[in-house]
Amino acid sequence: MPNDLVFKATNSFHRAVMTVTAGRLGWKAWGMPVLELTTVGRKSGEPRTVLLTSPFQEGDTLVIAASKGGDVHHPAWFLNLQENSAVEVKTKGHAKRPMTARIASSEERARLWPLITERHANYAGYQKKTDREIPLVLLIPAD
Numbered sequence: 159m160p161n162d163l164v165f166k167a168t169n170s171f172h173r174a175v176m177t178v179t180a181g182r183l184g185w186k187a188w189g190m191p192v193l194e195l196t197t198v199g200r201k202s203g204e205p206r207t208v209l210l211t212s213p214f215q216e217g218d219t220l221v222i223a224a225s226k227g228g229d230v231h232h233p234a235w236f237l238n239l240q241e242n243s244a245v246e247v248k249t250k251g252h253a254k255r256p257m258t259a260r261i262a263s264s265e266e267r268a269r270l271w272p273l274i275t276e277r278h279a280n281y282a283g284y285q286k287k288t289d290r291e292i293p294l295v296l297l298i299p300a301d
Contacts, residue, residue, distance in 0.1 A: 205246075226284075244256065
């Protein structure tokens with residue numbers, strides 16, 4: 159299982175590719191759109207930004223999975239949005255916009271998870287690696 163340092167290094171490399179190519183590369187990964195999620199650090203109160211894939215979209219709602227590659231712990235960005243659901247999201251061709259993060263209900267997850275794993279089998283593999291249920295998060299445009 160990759161450790162936090164590997165995840166941070168991968169994210170930094172991904173961000174560098176996006177910067178060097180002026181955004182021509184990096185907004186898609188493994189057949190999924192990439193988004194830049196900014197949360198408020200639960201301990202620091204400072205903005206924390208991470209690049210994530212969105213394996214499913216429904217209208218203006220973006221779905222992300224707190225998989226962390228099947229790690230036994232939730233990713234830090236997930237813990238942050240549990241404390242503060244007000245987030246900012248940047249997607250290809252769009253400026254950062256305010257959104258509200260909401261953890262999918264059991265019913266929503268039961269409907270969405272098979273759709274996600276059918277298209278992106280890596281998520282099913284991540285779930286097999288961990289005993290924790292991988293949460294799905296809905297990113298909904300703020301009014």
